[in-house]
Amino acid sequence: MRSLRNLAIACAAMIGVMQPLHAREAIEHVPGKAWKHPHAALSIPATLAELPRVSGISYTDDYLDIGFTFLKGSDEITLYVYRNTNGAVPIWFAQAQDMIEARDQYARPQLAGPVEAIKPAGSRTASGLKAIYQPGADSSYASTGLVLFATGEWYVKLRASSDTLSVEQLSALLDRAVSELAVPKGAAAGPSAMPIEDCKTQLAYSDSTQNAPKDPAANLLGGLMAKMTSEKASAAGKGAGEDAPALQWCRDSRVRPGLAAYRHPDNDDYYLLAVGDNGNALSVGPDAAAAVLAAENKRDMGERYSVTLIQAAKNSTLPAQDGFPSPRRAFEILNRESFTTSVSTWGDSGTLQIGKDLLE
Numbered sequence: 001m002r003s004l005r006n007l008a009i010a011c012a013a014m015i016g017v018m019q020p021l022h023a024r025e026a027i028e029h030v031p032g033k034a035w036k037h038p039h040a041a042l043s044i045p046a047t048l049a050e051l052p053r054v055s056g057i058s059y060t061d062d063y064l065d066i067g068f069t070f071l072k073g074s075d076e077i078t079l080y081v082y083r084n085t086n087g088a089v090p091i092w093f094a095q096a097q098d099m100i101e102a103r104d105q106y107a108r109p110q111l112a113g114p115v116e117a118i119k120p121a122g123s124r125t126a127s128g129l130k131a132i133y134q135p136g137a138d139s140s141y142a143s144t145g146l147v148l149f150a151t152g153e154w155y156v157k158l159r160a161s162s163d164t165l166s167v168e169q170l171s172a173l174l175d176r177a178v179s180e181l182a183v184p185k186g187a188a189a190g191p192s193a194m195p196i197e198d199c200k201t202q203l204a205y206s207d208s209t210q211n212a213p214k215d216p217a218a219n220l221l222g223g224l225m226a227k228m229t230s231e232k233a234s235a236a237g238k239g240a241g242e243d244a245p246a247l248q249w250c251r252d253s254r255v256r257p258g259l260a261a262y263r264h265p266d267n268d269d270y271y272l273l274a275v276g277d278n279g280n281a282l283s284v285g286p287d288a289a290a291a292v293l294a295a296e297n298k299r300d301m302g303e304r305y306s307v308t309l310i311q312a313a314k315n316s317t318l319p320a321q322d323g324f325p326s327p328r329r330a331f332e333i334l335n336r337e338s339f340t341t342s343v344s345t346w347g348d349s350g351t352l353q354i355g356k357d358l359l360e
Contacts (some may be wrong), residue, residue: 106135143170150189188262250262316343
């Protein structure tokens with residue numbers, strides 16, 4: 001315990017202000033020429049399904065979350081590419097569906113048919129998912145739809161809408177767009193994908209958990225473990241090819257549109273709270289760092305659950321809780337509390353930052 005506490009104090013010199021969210025920045029691209037992703041995620045063509053590329057935006061540093069729009073008349077496709085740091089295709093597909101269904105401009109859209117499993121270009125398995133929607137009668141849109149699949153360390157999402165194309169025509173437009181994308185050779189496409197279903201039972205958690213007693217050593221060790229966990233998960237993701245068995249997920253609960261908790265069916269003390277539809281999530285489960293310290297020091301540290309924000313380039317821990325926090329409570333913690341540690345999961349730096357109140 002003393003050595004870990006001394007390590008925490010030694011790291012105090014590294015304390016810095018947590019970096020603000022990256023502002024959107026336009027991506028410079030030459031009309032008529034493909035835009036090459038700097039990390040070989042995907043080559044963005046000048047046209048997609050005969051729709052010319054008109055704009056590009058980076059939502060994070062280092063192009064870890066980008067979007068390009070292709071537009072011709074009222075026919076529009078937006079192509080998103082973002083880093084795969086958590087979850088699986090079915091989770092982020094369900095999140096994208098949730099956002100479509102909640103948008104007023106589509107006036108309560110209805111699925112035009114069952115969600116379809118698709119084979120991205122070069123894939124042997126149906127590792128992607130597609131949904132086509134019929135907008136409501138009050139919408140100016142005739143059709144809208146979605147495709148999502150994984151390639152290597154990246155998720156690829158296509159959103160399409162049109163004022164004039166029928167649902168059948170929009171479906172064909174998306175199929176053509178997917179077939180034209182130049183997926184890097186050798187990139188793992190992932191296992192077969194299936195749409196998310198609701199879990200048969202809901203986890204037993206609480207809306208009224210409180211911050212657990214402060215423990216600098218547990219917080220610091222938690223940050224270090226988050227780095228190691230991320231590295232292992234990244235390595236596993238690179239090796240999870242098309243022949244790998246599909247990991248099953250179910251939706252445990254939905255707080256509101258774009259905010260839902262997912263878990264493996266046999267988990268009873270862990271969930272992933274997806275925030276929005278571009279890969280940001282809260283990982284909520286037993287505090288592994290506290291368990292290690294408790295075992296080493298042979299003392300009862302009480303019940304502690306960790307809450308960690310997973311983003312494209314870093315994992316940030318929030319104050320541990322004295323019980324299993326509900327998704328609603330976890331999101332409240334994200335909005336009200338300061339991070340205790342933040343560890344880089346992208347690049348070679350492996351930078352660990354600690355919050356200014358960690359040792360107080």
